[in-house]
Amino acid sequence: MTNTQCENPKSYPIEEAIRSAVSNHLYEAFVMNDDGIGNLDKWTQSRIRNENMAKLALLFEADDAAEHCYQNLIREIDTEAENGIYLVGTDMQNDELRSLGDDQGVSGLLRFQIRSVAESMYADELAHSTDDLDLVWVTIQARYNRARLDASVSELVMRHLLDNADASEDMTNALRALLYSFHEDLVRRVCDLPSLLDERESRDLLVMVLELEKRCGSYDDRISVIQKRAESL
Numbered sequence: 001m002t003n004t005q006c007e008n009p010k011s012y013p014i015e016e017a018i019r020s021a022v023s024n025h026l027y028e029a030f031v032m033n034d035d036g037i038g039n040l041d042k043w044t045q046s047r048i049r050n051e052n053m054a055k056l057a058l059l060f061e062a063d064d065a066a067e068h069c070y071q072n073l074i075r076e077i078d079t080e081a082e083n084g085i086y087l088v089g090t091d092m093q094n095d096e097l098r099s100l101g102d103d104q105g106v107s108g109l110l111r112f113q114i115r116s117v118a119e120s121m122y123a124d125e126l127a128h129s130t131d132d133l134d135l136v137w138v139t140i141q142a143r144y145n146r147a148r149l150d151a152s153v154s155e156l157v158m159r160h161l162l163d164n165a166d167a168s169e170d171m172t173n174a175l176r177a178l179l180y181s182f183h184e185d186l187v188r189r190v191c192d193l194p195s196l197l198d199e200r201e202s203r204d205l206l207v208m209v210l211e212l213e214k215r216c217g218s219y220d221d222r223i224s225v226i227q228k229r230a231e232s233l
Helices: 003-007 011-031 042-061 065-084 095-100 110-121 123-127 134-162 165-190 199-216 219-231
Strands: none
Touching (some): 042 065, 042 134, 065 134, 110 134, 110 165, 123 134, 165 199
8 A cells, every 4th residue: 555545545536536527517518508608619618627627626635625615615606696696587597596486585586677787786798788788698697607517516526525415405505595585685785676585684694694705715715726726737
């Protein structure tokens, strides 16, 4: 037995299984065209693949891989929710978004307010859009697609780490319900739209989200580290 094997005898089987599963997952995402990811150019697909594999490498180096993965999930689902709230109820929604439409804090109606919302949330895209807000919608969809793909990779990793698909699914469903409700409530308050939540519910939601942000640390720092590692692949 080599020294490396003595130092870390149990890491290789699960690491290789996760790498293989993620590689296959990304390949399938890129060859499918129904969500826009498959239509990306080869350079962008390569960058996405490298960044997700870099994310894996950093996760395997962490003291607590499951906690590190959970932090990634928080960040990725937060970004997904920030854009996905406008897609609930549209023709572009998927099963995940459709299920969120039943949540108390998610109306599925923000799409009807997108012009007034875009003045605050997508001002630059609005300024360069045509009358049908084409660039606003393209931006929303593109950001959602990327965040959802990144989150799906972390969800897949978490299933392997926990060895429990149900527990992993419950975890991600809870994060989505919380973060989608938070972002809709935030947009409604910023844009002076009627809130779906009372003051106590909104305050409790904010406290929970702040705890998640504290737990996962700086988004920008994590993204920067991932991108630097990806450049070395």
